[in-house]
Amino acid sequence: MSVAIVKTKNPRDVRKAVELLGGMERFVAKGEKVIVKPNICAAMGSETGAVTDPLLVAEVAKMVAECGAEPIVVESPIYPIGSQRAFRKAGYADFEGRYGFELVDANAAEAIEVEIPRGLAIDHTIIPRVVLEADKLINVPVIKTHLQTMVSLGMKNLKGLVVGKQKHLIHLCGLDQGIVDLNTLIKSDLVIMDGIIGMEGSGGPTNGRAVEMDVVLAGDDVVEADCVGVRIMSGDPERVKHIQLACEQGLGATGELKFLGDSLESVATKRDLPKFPDLSRTLISGVALHALDAFREVSMRLFGGERVEKRVKLGDPVIDCEICDKCKLCLEACPVDAIEMEDFPAVRLDDCIRCFCCAEVCPKGAISKKL
Numbered sequence: 001m002s003v004a005i006v007k008t009k010n011p012r013d014v015r016k017a018v019e020l021l022g023g024m025e026r027f028v029a030k031g032e033k034v035i036v037k038p039n040i041c042a043a044m045g046s047e048t049g050a051v052t053d054p055l056l057v058a059e060v061a062k063m064v065a066e067c068g069a070e071p072i073v074v075e076s077p078i079y080p081i082g083s084q085r086a087f088r089k090a091g092y093a094d095f096e097g098r099y100g101f102e103l104v105d106a107n108a109a110e111a112i113e114v115e116i117p118r119g120l121a122i123d124h125t126i127i128p129r130v131v132l133e134a135d136k137l138i139n140v141p142v143i144k145t146h147l148q149t150m151v152s153l154g155m156k157n158l159k160g161l162v163v164g165k166q167k168h169l170i171h172l173c174g175l176d177q178g179i180v181d182l183n184t185l186i187k188s189d190l191v192i193m194d195g196i197i198g199m200e201g202s203g204g205p206t207n208g209r210a211v212e213m214d215v216v217l218a219g220d221d222v223v224e225a226d227c228v229g230v231r232i233m234s235g236d237p238e239r240v241k242h243i244q245l246a247c248e249q250g251l252g253a254t255g256e257l258k259f260l261g262d263s264l265e266s267v268a269t270k271r272d273l274p275k276f277p278d279l280s281r282t283l284i285s286g287v288a289l290h291a292l293d294a295f296r297e298v299s300m301r302l303f304g305g306e307r308v309e310k311r312v313k314l315g316d317p318v319i320d321c322e323i324c325d326k327c328k329l330c331l332e333a334c335p336v337d338a339i340e341m342e343d344f345p346a347v348r349l350d351d352c353i354r355c356f357c358c359a360e361v362c363p364k365g366a367i368s369k370k371l
């Protein structure tokens with residue numbers, strides 16, 4: 001397995017990365033239908049670091065077409081953001097007219113319920129038929145942070161193939177394992193990461209800070225590519241739960257990872273990654289861990305076990321009413337209806353499952369995680 005790294009500011013240099021891996025013909029054959037899955041999670045432009053640059057996606061589709069295969073770009077944004085609005089704002093409105101390649105709104109396409117035979121958190125989901133019947137899938141995420149899963153890279157990007165509100169099931173059943181489950185159902189034959197403008201900070205995947213990472217990465221194994229994506233942000237892949245779970249469950253390829261092109265060191269920069277208190281890690285000193293456990297025990301006795309456990313591990317969603325414009329998107333996004341509209345939206349913390357779908361969807365960045 002290999003990962004090619006190209007240091008660049010030009011989205012069209014994606015071609016160099018794929019050529020380093022052996023060329024597109026290594027991955028697709030004449031006559032095949034090939035899904036190209038960008039990240040168009042929100043109604044935001046690629047300059048924000050939230051979505052994949054349409055120029056890069058078009059170049060990938062061109063390479064697929066040059067092999068005599070048929071590229072089909074497919075996406076379903078974060079629920080309840082409207083697909084057409086997201087496509088328009090992200091620069092994909094005239095994608096078909098400009099480049100001649102099909103762009104499918106996964107929320108409007110024919111979709112079918114499928115079992116996930118190896119699923120441990122979710123055993124079924126709903127996916128567009130065109131994805132299930134395609135021959136290959138090219139996964140084209142952005143390199144960015146995520147307030148709940150630390151990073152959103154290739155594995156996480158497949159969640160955008162789950163139709164509309166069906167995404168809620170993954171949050172209700174366990175996001176990290178759900179991401180792994182989806183990746184057991186749908187294989188990424190090639191992963192291409194757009195890191196020309198990525199995102200850092202605990203506001204990711206939509207409200208973090210855009211950063212020029214100046215890199216495009218291509219890999220033939222999604223787990224390994226994700227590990228390299230994390231290392232480009234100077235993070236530790238072992239601290240990313242869905243990557244850890246994928247490795248434990250034998251999802252990634254085995255064998256030595258071969259780097260091609262520019263060196264990892266030449267593109268890796270210390271980035272601001274979301275912080276998660278991990279009570280089981282020895283990184284916390286023995287004394288601090290002891291104090292934290294004692295605090296948790298007392299708090300649990302005083303305020304109720306489950307609530308405190310969630311709070312200590314995951315934090316609480318906090319809404320800044322100074323920023324909120326009362327659009328109510330967060331109310332629709334909450335999978336357990338834990339947000340009520342009073343003068344401003346208010347979260348019932350006892351019902352909240354700390355999925356942070358509300359923060360992901362908030363167009364104003366008014367919801368943050370308070371640890």
Ligand code: SF4
Binds near residue numbers: 323331365
């Ligand atoms: S918190 Fe954000 S999503 Fe919710 S109503 Fe306010 S602006 Fe809209």
Ligand code: SF4
Binds near residue numbers: 336339354357358359
């Ligand atoms: S209020 Fe809680 S359960 Fe609802 S979307 Fe926000 S974090 Fe998730």
